[in-house]
Amino acid sequence: MKIFAIGIGQCGSNIADEFYVINKYSKSFFGRGIEIITNAVAINTDETDLGSFRHIPDDRRHRILIGAIRAHGHGVGKVNVEAARIIRESQTFLSDNILNAKKFHESDAVIVIASGGGGTGSGSIGWLVKLLKERVDKPVYAIIVLPFEYEEKGITSYAVTNTATCLKTVSNYADAVFLLDNERFGKTESTLGVNLQEINRQMVGNFYDLFCAGEEKRYKYVGSKVMDAGDIRQSLEGITTIGRGVVALSAFSLRRKEHFREGLKESTIIAEALEKAVNNLCLTIELEDTRKVLALIGAPRKAVTLIALEEIATYLEDRCPKAVIRIGDYPRRVGEVSVTLLASKLTKVERVENMYLRAEKIFKSQEEIDKESDLKIKALYEASKNIPTLD
Ligand SMILES: Nc1nc2c(ncn2[C@@H]2O[C@H](COP(=O)(O)OP(=O)(O)OP(=O)(O)O)[C@@H](O)[C@H]2O)c(=O)[nH]1
Numbered sequence: 209m210k211i212f213a214i215g216i217g218q219c220g221s222n223i224a225d226e227f228y229v230i231n232k233y234s235k236s237f238f239g240r241g242i243e244i245i246t247n248a249v250a251i252n253t254d255e256t257d258l259g260s261f262r263h264i265p266d267d268r269r270h271r272i273l274i275g276a277i278r279a280h281g282h283g284v285g286k287v288n289v290e291a292a293r294i295i296r297e298s299q300t301f302l303s304d305n306i307l308n309a310k311k312f313h314e315s316d317a318v319i320v321i322a323s324g325g326g327g328t329g330s331g332s333i334g335w336l337v338k339l340l341k342e343r344v345d346k347p348v349y350a351i352i353v354l355p356f357e358y359e360e361k362g363i364t365s366y367a368v369t370n371t372a373t374c375l376k377t378v379s380n381y382a383d384a385v386f387l388l389d390n391e392r393f394g395k396t397e398s399t400l401g402v403n404l405q406e407i408n409r410q411m412v413g414n415f416y417d418l419f420c421a422g423e424e425k426r427y428k429y430v431g432s433k434v435m436d437a438g439d440i441r442q443s444l445e446g447i448t449t450i451g452r453g454v455v456a457l458s459a460f461s462l463r464r465k466e467h468f469r470e471g472l473k474e475s476t477i478i479a480e481a482l483e484k485a486v487n488n489l490c491l492t493i494e495l496e497d498t499r500k501v502l503a504l505i506g507a508p509r510k511a512v513t514l515i516a517l518e519e520i521a522t523y524l525e526d527r528c529p530k531a532v533i534r535i536g537d538y539p540r541r542v543g544e545v546s547v548t549l550l551a552s553k554l555t556k557v558e559r560v561e562n563m564y565l566r567a568e569k570i571f572k573s574q575e576e577i578d579k580e581s582d583l584k585i586k587a588l589y590e591a592s593k594n595i596p597t598l599d
C-alpha cells in the first residue's frame with residue numbers, strides 16, 4: 209500500500225519524518241526495493257519546529273508553515289481552537305500544496321498524523337481530514353497519538369480537552385482513526401527527545417510489513433494469502449489500533465522442519481508472535497470489542513504451514529468472536545517470525561470514554577473557575593477605584 213503521509217504539529221511531523229525513514233530503507237538496496245511512502249510533508253504553526261526533524265526535505269513544499277499572521281511563526285501554545293481557526297483560513301493554500309505535491313495521485317491512501325494533546329496538530333487534523341475527504345477520492349486515515357498519563361493530571365489539563373475535542377472532530381471525517389497511546393510505550397532513562405524518537409520509531413515500525421506486503425513484486429516474497437491495499441482498506445474502519453510481535457527462529461528449527469516436533473514448534477512460534485502482537489497493541493483494548501481484524505504473518509516461506517494458519521484463525525475467532533477476520537502471509541523474514549495485528553472498528557474503548565468524561569468535567573470546572581476569577585478580578589479592580597492613575 210502506497211501512502212502519502214502528512215504530519216501536523218510537532219508530534220505529527222516527527223512521526224511523518226519517521227515514515228520517511230522507513231520508506232528510504234524499504235526502497236534501498238539493503239531494504240526491499242519497494243516504495244511504500246510516496247511523499248511526506250510536515251505542517252506547523254511553529255517555524256522553529258519545522259526545522260527540527262531530519263529526513264523530510266527542507267523546502268517549502270515539504271515543510272509548510274501556516275498561520276504566520278495569527279501565530280507569528282511561534283505556534284498556538286496548546287490552544288487547539290486557535291489552530292482550528294488557522295487551518296480553516298489556510299484551506300486553499302493547503303489543498304493547493306497537498307493536491308499538487310509530488311506523487312500525491314500515485315498514493316493508495318493518505319495518512320494524517322497529529323498528537324491529541326498539543327494545540328496545532330489536535331486543532332488542525334479534523335479540518336484537514338475533512339478537506340481531503342471533500343477533494344480526494346481515496347481513503348483518508350488519521351493517526352492520533354494519545355498523551356502520557358502525567359500530562360493528563362490537573363483540573364485544567366489541555367492534554368485531556370485537546371485530545372477529546374480532536375478525537376470527536378476527526379472521528380466524524382476519517383475513514384479510520386488509529387490511536388497510538390504514548391503511555392503504552394517504555395519510558396527510559398534517556399532524554400525526553402531520545403525517548404520520543406524511540407517511541408516514534410516503534411510506532412511507525414508497526415506499519416512496515418503491512419504496507420510492504422501488497423507492494424511486493426518478487427515472486428519468491430509474494431505470500432500464498434496476499435494482503436494487499438484492498439484487504440487493508442476493507443479492514444479499516446472507525447477507531448483502530450495496531451501492534452506487532454516478533455519471535456526469533458533458530459536456524460536449527462528451519463533446517464529440521466520435517467521433524468514432527470519442529471513442525472509443532474513453528475506453529476507455537478507463530479502463536480507466540482501473535483500473542484506478543486496482542487500485548488504490544490498501541491492502545492489498551494479488549495479484543496472482543498473489535499469488529500474487524502487483520503493479521504499478517506511475516507516469516508520465512510517454510511515456516512508458514514496450514515496448521516499454523518489454522519491455529520491463528522482459531523485463536524482470533526475465540527478472542528474476537530464478532531469480528532471479520534483477515535489473515536495473510538508475507539514470506540519476507542529470514543531469522544524471525546512476526547505478526548502484525550490490526551484491531552479495527554472498535555465498539556468500546558475505555559481510554560477514549562474516560563477521556564471524554566474527564567474533558568466534560570474539565571470544561572465544566574473551567575467555566576466555574578473563569579466565573580470565579582472574573583468576580584475576584586472585578587473586586588480587586590473595585591478596591592482600586594479611589595486611586596488615581598498615571599496616564
Ligand atoms: N510519540 C510522540 N509524542 C510526542 C512527540 N512530540 C510531542 N508528543 C506528545 O504530543 C503532545 C504535544 O503535542 P505537540 O505535537 O508537541 O503539539 P503541537 O501540535 O505542535 O501544538 P502546539 O505546540 O501546542 O502548537 C504531548 O502529549 C506530547 O507528549 C513525539 O515526537 N512523539
Ligand SMILES: [Mg+2]
Nearest residue numbers: 218254257283
Ligand atoms: Mg508545537
